[in-house]
Structures are given as C-alpha cells and as structure tokens.
Amino acid sequence: MTRLGTVLVVGVVVVLGVFGVWEWVDPASARAVNTLETVENTGPADNRIDLVVIGEGYRAAEGEAFRNHVDNLLGGLLATEPWASYRGAFNLYRIVTESVESGADHPSAGLYVDTYLDATYDYLGVERLLVVNEALAISVAADLLPEVDLVVVLVNDTLYGGSGGSVATVSATDVAVGILIHELGHSFAGLADEYTDPLPGFTPGDNEPNVDFDFAFDQLKWNAWVEPTTPLPTLLSDAVTDYLPVGAYEGARYLETGIYRPAPHCMMGSLEYDYCAVCAEALVLSVYDRVDPIDTVSPPESPVTLDRGAPATYPVPFEVATVALGGDAGQTVTWWLGDQEVGSGTALTLDLAMVGPENGTHDLRCEVTDDGTWVRNDPDHALASERSWTVVVTGVSSDAGVDEDGGLGPDGGPENGADPRGCACGTSGPSSASGRALVLILVLILLLANRRRRCRTRRTAWRTPRGPW
Numbered sequence: 033m034t035r036l037g038t039v040l041v042v043g044v045v046v047v048l049g050v051f052g053v054w055e056w057v058d059p060a061s062a063r064a065v066n067t068l069e070t071v072e073n074t075g076p077a078d079n080r081i082d083l084v085v086i087g088e089g090y091r092a093a094e095g096e097a098f099r100n101h102v103d104n105l106l107g108g109l110l111a112t113e114p115w116a117s118y119r120g121a122f123n124l125y126r127i128v129t130e131s132v133e134s135g136a137d138h139p140s141a142g143l144y145v146d147t148y149l150d151a152t153y154d155y156l157g158v159e160r161l162l163v164v165n166e167a168l169a170i171s172v173a174a175d176l177l178p179e180v181d182l183v184v185v186l187v188n189d190t191l192y193g194g195s196g197g198s199v200a201t202v203s204a205t206d207v208a209v210g211i212l213i214h215e216l217g218h219s220f221a222g223l224a225d226e227y228t229d230p231l232p233g234f235t236p237g238d239n240e241p242n243v244d245f246d247f248a249f250d251q252l253k254w255n256a257w258v259e260p261t262t263p264l265p266t267l268l269s270d271a272v273t274d275y276l277p278v279g280a281y282e283g284a285r286y287l288e289t290g291i292y293r294p295a296p297h298c299m300m301g302s303l304e305y306d307y308c309a310v311c312a313e314a315l316v317l318s319v320y321d322r323v324d325p326i327d328t329v330s331p332p333e334s335p336v337t338l339d340r341g342a343p344a345t346y347p348v349p350f351e352v353a354t355v356a357l358g359g360d361a362g363q364t365v366t367w368w369l370g371d372q373e374v375g376s377g378t379a380l381t382l383d384l385a386m387v388g389p390e391n392g393t394h395d396l397r398c399e400v401t402d403d404g405t406w407v408r409n410d411p412d413h414a415l416a417s418e419r420s421w422t423v424v425v426t427g428v429s430s431d432a433g434v435d436e437d438g439g440l441g442p443d444g445g446p447e448n449g450a451d452p453r454g455c456a457c458g459t460s461g462p463s464s465a466s467g468r469a470l471v472l473i474l475v476l477i478l479l480l481a482n483r484r485r486r487c488r489t490r491r492t493a494w495r496t497p498r499g500p501w
C-alpha cells in the first residue's frame with residue numbers, strides 16, 4: 033500500500049465522516065440473531081471505554097474466522113502505544129452477526145453480495161472507500177451494549193478498505209490495524225490529519241490538538257513538548273529521528289503551508305509511523321476524559337466516626353480501587369490527613385494515633401495520579417483524581433480518668449459536656465444522650481458544610497464518540 037493510497041482513503045474518509053453521508057437504514061438487513069461476546073473485561077462499564085467490533089460479511093459458518101480476525105485486529109491495536117499503556121481503561125467486545133453471503137459489494141466490478149450491514153466498496157467512486165449501514169451498526173451495538181463508546185465494523189473482505197466517522201470500518205486485511213489506529217485517532221481523540229495532500233472544500237481550521245496556525249513558542253499549543261533550542265518553525269532538516277525534535281513543522285491538514293504539525297512524522301500523517309508525542313498525549317487525555325482513575329472507595333460514605341469509647345469503631349480500614357492500566361502507565365496513590373501525608377498505596381488503616389489526642393474533625397483525602405510520561409500539558413488536572421472523607425473523632429477512651437471539675441482525663445478529649453459519671457460506668461459519656469446529641473449535631477453540620485469533595489466532576493453519561501472531528 034503506497035502512502036498516497038493510504039492518504040486518499042483516509043482523506044475521503046474524513047469528508048464522509050463530516051457530512052455523514054452513509055447513514056442510511058435498511059430494516060430488511062436486521063434479520064440475523066446477533067451475539068455479544070466479551071473479549072476483555074477490565075472493570076465496570078460505566079468507568080471504562082467500551083469498544084465493540086461488529087462482524088460484517090461473515091456467514092454463520094465463519095464465526096471462528098471472525099473471532100480470529102478480531103483477535104488480530106485488537107491485538108495489533110493494543111500492541112501500539114499509547115493504547116498498550118492504557119489497555120486497562122478499555123472493555124473490549126465483539127458482536128457476531130450472520131450474513132447470507134461473505135464479503136462486501138464491489139460495484140465497480142459488478143459484484144454484489146447479501147450482507148448484514150450492506151458493506152460496499154467504491155463509495156463515491158473510490159474503490160478503497162468501504163462503508164456500511166452506519167445507523168444499523170450503531171443500533172446493533174447499542175442494543176446489545178448500551179454503554180458502548182466506540183464502534184468498529186470489521187468487514188470480511190481481503191481488499192484493502194476502510195472509513196471513519198462515528199463508526200470506524202476496516203476490511204480484514206494485513207493493514208487493518210494501521211487503518212484502525214489512524215481512524216481512532218480521529219474518532220477517539222479528535223486529531224487532525226497531518227498530511228498535506230489537498231482536500232478541496234474542506235473548511236480550514238486548527239482546532240485539533242495536533243495542528244496550529246501559529247508557530248511562535250508562546251502561542252504554540254504543544255509548547256510543553258518543545259525544547260528552547262528547537263528552531264521554530266522547524267525544518268525537516270532539523271529532525272534527528274522520525275519524531276524528534278517536537279517543534280512546528282509546516283504542512284498539515286491538507287495544506288502545505290500556513291499550518292504546523294508537531295513532529296516530522298506521525299501516524300496521523302502516514303500509517304507507516306507511530307503517533308507523535310502530541311497525538312499520543314491527546315489520546316491519553318481522551319482516556320481520562322472518559323475514565324476516572326478511581327473505580328470505588330471504601331468506606332463509601334462520609335463522615336466516618338471514630339469513637340474513643342467504642343473500640344469497635346477504630347482503626348478504620350480505607351481502601352481505593354484504581355483502574356489498573358498497563359504497559360508503561362502507572363499510578364501514585366497518596367493519603368493525606370489535613371496537610372499531613374499519612375500513607376501511600378491503595379489501602380490505609382486510620383487509627384487514633386494518627387488523629388492525635390484531641391477530639392474534632394479531620395479531612396482525609398486519597399489522591400490518585402497518573403505518573404506516566406505521556407502527558408505534559410494537563411491544565412485541567414485530568415490525570416489526577418481524589419476522594420475525601422470527613423473523619424469525626426469523638427468520645428472518651430474507656431480508660432480515661434475524670435478531672436475534678438468533671439472534665440475528661442489527660443488522655444481524653446475536650447470537656448464536651450458528657451456525663452462524667454456515665455464515663456466512669458462505661459454506659460454514658462459519649463454514649464450518653466447529650467453526647468450522642470452533640471455528635472449528631474456535629475455530623476449534621478458537617479454533612480451540610482462539608483459535602484464530600486471530589487477534585488473533578490465526572491460525567492455520568494458517556495459522550496458520543498466524535499466524528500472524524
């Protein structure tokens with residue numbers, strides 16, 4: 033496959049994605065019984081990117097061929113960075129469909145077959161432009177997997193072909209992985225094409241994260257990746273590798289001049305390369321746009337009360353379940369009690385010794401931060417997440433003495449009005465009616481004033497995957 037051929041396919045694909053020209057519905061196609069199969073499950077669907085591959089042009093007897101093709105396709109995708117490093121953020125599925133015949137239509141050759149999603153080459157007269165009934169594909173995926181985020185259609189045909197948009201379509205060829213990786217750069221991360229081949233009629237712009245009309249350092253949107261010694265604009269003769277230095281190389285988004293890309297080469301310019309650093313960063317940020325690094329925490333509710341008079345209430349085990357990533361990606365988990373760091377790792381045991389001798393309230397926070405090197409520009413702190421609890425320390429230790437004035441002993445807390453006689457007999461004190469009332473009031477005040485904080489407001493609804501842009 034020549035670069036030009038690749039570019040032509042991808043370029044036309046973008047146009048189609050923008051205008052959504054192949055969204056037709058053929059109810060007659062909805063004849064088969066479809067089956068959802070899990071390829072890889074890494075966690076709860078509402079905190080994962082749920083990617084599904086739908087088979088098209090596979091007859092009932094070709095189910096195993098489809099499964100093998102999916103394994104190869106997803107295996108190639110997940111062997112590519114940064115997908116490999118964030119594998120744990122994805123749930124992967126396949127949908128087995130049954131077509132009457134194999135393959136796809138080839139109108140230019142007068143060949144037509146009866147397939148479930150009506151796949152056809154030659155769209156708009158471009159042989160390699162392979163499209164399907166996109167609306168039906170989305171419907172099939174959503175019916176079986178309501179949480180679906182990304183839809184890929186794998187067409188059982190050996191002729192090179194593909195297309196992008198809200199559904200990525202690829203044929204089962206040796207270069208299917210490359211096509212998919214490129215198209216997901218559009219649909220998942222909102223990346224622009226970085227090649228210069230003209231695309232007449234396409235609206236100029238530089239909104240995508242990997243193209244910029246400006247090349248001056250202060251204005252360059254990816255300047256976090258640019259060394260001070262790198263000339264701007266940057267010439268290909270300045271390049272020391274296919275991807276470095278990151279600078280401002282003229283030519284991208286179907287224009288040879290007046291717009292700049294970050295690196296000498298990139299997957300978004302030609303399928304023979306990897307993503308450049310800026311495109312990889314955009315992909316990782318897109319992961320965190322959809323996935324909270326924290327899955328669950330325990331205890332789930334706040335406030336948490338430690339009653340010195342009730343040993344059963346302490347120590348309190350805290351735990352955070354994080355999204356297990358993969359490859360080179362990792363996380364740092366840090367626990368803070370007020371301004372003091374009190375632990376690291378996913379578990380913490382909070383005991384009275386950590387809160388000190390005074391009764392009162394404390395803010396306990398757990399911070400989870402991506403400690404990888406894929407992202408340098410994270411103004412919204414998307415790579416970090418935290419949970420916090422209000423910890424209420426109250427009561428009197430069971431061995432607490434009683435002051436002459438009726439207050440608490442030297443190891444006790446403040447003179448909070450608890451009945452000292454009750455403390456002595458072990459049936460009152462913090463457990464007395466007045467003590468419980470005070471605690472209740474305090475808890476209510478805290479509930480109103482200190483609602484559980486989160487460093488980021490996570491959306492509860494998944495965003496519809498963007499089109500090519």
Ligand SMILES: [Zn+2]
Nearest residue numbers: 242298308311
């Ligand atoms: Zn790039």
